[in-house]
Amino acid sequence: MDLAGYGLTLVRVLVVNAGSSSLKLRLLDQHDTVLHTADIPAGAGGFDLERLDAVLKDWGDPDGVAHRVVHGGTSFTSAVRIDAAVRRELEELTDLAPLHQPKSLSALDAVTGRLPDVVAVACFDTGFHTSIPDAAATYPVPKQWRERYGVRRYGFHGLSHAYASRHAGTLLDRPVEGLRMVVCHLGAGASLTAVVDGCSVDTTMGFTPLEGVVMATRSGTVDPGLVLWLVEHAQLAPREVADALVHHSGLTALAGTGDMRAVEAAARGGDPDALLALDVHTHRLVGGIAAMSAAASGLDVLVFTGGVGENSAKVRQLAADRLGFLGVGVDPRRNADVSGDADVTVPGATVRTLVVAAREDIQMARETRELLTGQP
DSSP states (O other): OGGTTTOOOOEEEEEEEEEESSEEEEETTTOOEEEEEEEEEETTTOOHHHHHHHHHHHHHOOSEEEESSSSTEEEOOOOOOHHHHHHHHHHHGGGGGGTTHHHHHHHHHHHHOOHHHHHHHHEEETTTGGSOHHHOOOSSHHHHHHHHHHHSOOOHHHHHHHHHHHHHHHTTTTTTTTTTEEEEEEEESEEEEEEEEEEEEEEESSSSTSSOOSSOOOOOOOOHHHHHHHHHHSSSOHHHHHHHHHSSSSHHHHSSSSSSSHHHHHHHHTTTHHHHHHHHHHHHHHHHHHHHHHHHSSSSSSEEEEEHHHHEEEEEEEEEHHHHGGTTTTTTHHSSSSSSSSOOOOOOOOEEEEOOOOHHHHHHHHHHHHHSSOOO
């Protein structure tokens, strides 16, 4: 598909990201410079549409709109232009992402209703992980589950992982081809991805965003037998267990807060719960990095991104201290003084350790331009 059919010269892309508390809007030009930014509050009745109207009127029409969609299932493996049929398919995937998909669709409808003549594109958090081989994507569960219900490992945070891995190559002035990376997207949600030659080959999140490392309120991986035991023997309702694992576990369950800054502050004061939370978080993080390194058949570059990955020198240092056997080491001075993108590798380490500022907006704008122009 090219732009000739639209009569457009795609330059300005409006990036739309629907979160739990706001609708994040970013307008990027052809150089990926952010021209405008706005966060539209969301309440019980949905987004503040009057505020949305005012913002879009003030900014003027973009040339294309990029919508972040968490789940593309097996149908959507890359960015796609949104039409009525695609909109229906996205809604049919709601059961796979009940917390996120409705917000994305609500944002899509709200923005499209105000920009009906602007091409809208869906960019998927699952898309980057469609390159994962069957050995990594397949759960050893009954075939009927896999075929009838689509049970497999999908992976998430793909837009962040895609941008961070590509940008890491830019920072190193090396093509991503030939590089074995582990990208750590650490924030309220967290996942790790093994990236080889620029492609995802394994990741820690699976059928849902609950699997993997410890997160702010999500448990990460637990024994499925535990869930069955709680339902059968503790007489907890499945919905009650799900709510606890998604909203009341992780750092929140261990330290009383999901904010890593508060956990670190409490740990410095000797709080035993905070110290345990840091130990559990580090244990799971290091184990995940080692597993992703094995999936990549080695490690050349370790990347930290996301709110915690970018801002917590403590988390990076604790992980690096345990990963020396892989060739990882961070320079304490560099690691403590990070602002934006940075190389924090200690001299002599065989693995380069980078901090990359998360920019899903750039990844989405680029995917939109590539889809509609056919040019990378």
